[in-house]
Amino acid sequence: MAQHATHGLQRLQALDMLSLLVAVLRTDGTVLYANAALEQQLGMSRRTLEGVEFAQFFTDPALLQTALAGATSNDFAALRYEASLKRLHQDPVPVHVNVAPTDTRGEVLVELWPLEQQVRQDREERLLEQAQAHKELIRNLAHEIKNPLGGIRGAAQLLELELQSPELSEYTQVIVHEADRLQSLVDRLLAPHRHPHQVGDVNIHEVCERVRSLILVEHPHGLRVQRDYDTSIPEFRGDRAQLIQALLNIVQNAAQALTERIAQGDACITLRTRVARQVTFGRQRYRLALELHVIDNGPGVPDTIRDRIFYPLVSGRDGGSGLGLTLAQTFVQQHHGLIECESVPGRTDFRILIPLP
Numbered sequence: 001m002a003q004h005a006t007h008g009l010q011r012l013q014a015l016d017m018l019s020l021l022v023a024v025l026r027t028d029g030t031v032l033y034a035n036a037a038l039e040q041q042l043g044m045s046r047r048t049l050e051g052v053e054f055a056q057f058f059t060d061p062a063l064l065q066t067a068l069a070g071a072t073s074n075d076f077a078a079l080r081y082e083a084s085l086k087r088l089h090q091d092p093v094p095v096h097v098n099v100a101p102t103d104t105r106g107e108v109l110v111e112l113w114p115l116e117q118q119v120r121q122d123r124e125e126r127l128l129e130q131a132q133a134h135k136e137l138i139r140n141l142a143h144e145i146k147n148p149l150g151g152i153r154g155a156a157q158l159l160e161l162e163l164q165s166p167e168l169s170e171y172t173q174v175i176v177h178e179a180d181r182l183q184s185l186v187d188r189l190l191a192p193h194r195h196p197h198q199v200g201d202v203n204i205h206e207v208c209e210r211v212r213s214l215i216l217v218e219h220p221h222g223l224r225v226q227r228d229y230d231t232s233i234p235e236f237r238g239d240r241a242q243l244i245q246a247l248l249n250i251v252q253n254a255a256q257a258l259t260e261r262i263a264q265g266d267a268c269i270t271l272r273t274r275v276a277r278q279v280t281f282g283r284q285r286y287r288l289a290l291e292l293h294v295i296d297n298g299p300g301v302p303d304t305i306r307d308r309i310f311y312p313l314v315s316g317r318d319g320g321s322g323l324g325l326t327l328a329q330t331f332v333q334q335h336h337g338l339i340e341c342e343s344v345p346g347r348t349d350f351r352i353l354i355p356l357p
Contacts, residue, residue: 094115146183270293
């Protein structure tokens, strides 16, 4: 009998691979099994949840009790409704609930989709699709610009050789200079696609320290770069140079937003590393992921560009190329990761997520 029960639980362990919140209940409404995603959302261990009446975790327990009664009497194949799931030391989270009997007698499957998680996943998927579209657009545009640009520069140099008056060569020099400036922009647009991925062991804190030293050389006065590291984070396979460049772009972006505070002497950027467990991004679930935050106390991202900050050529400051965050997102996505941003006046938080082994 004990062996049969053990086999039953092993069968349910596959549910831990899902990002969906799942509980398998007995017909009396008590928890037989809770998957890892549900443990994390409730802030309680599986062992604590087992044998407990699941309805008590909802703000309106009667809805689940009614659904369970219908499922056990086979009144319906599946029932869906919306509810609020209570969490330990946190506000309730709105969820879609799906209740259905399983193929095993005496079991009912309860699936929960947090609405905020659904919205976030949709946003992440949109970001990935946009990044792919931007990548193709940039690559094609850059190649289209590059060829005529070389011709314009060459023609200007030939014209300069034919000019009799030295004063007129100033005009050809302007053409050459501007052509070179555009060439530099095109090279930066093509940079992520031109260089192969150089994979090796990466220590994220070495990356952070490198970026920290570079930014403090650039801003020796008025800017404090605070460390908040979890030193237990393991090394992972990645392109160290790309990650340094991605993080540097974000930190430089933050420093530029802090110009006024640097002048006042109270600018602060925090580099924070954490391990995130059982996280979902890019529609995929990961057991462990690196969570690297770049937090600044600047004015925040302007509302007018908040939804477009990772678009190419979108900048919140005069003279900005609008490429720094685009390239950072591209480099992180090449590590199967993602960059997110939350910003309010006084606090902007760029969060880099990268899967860990």
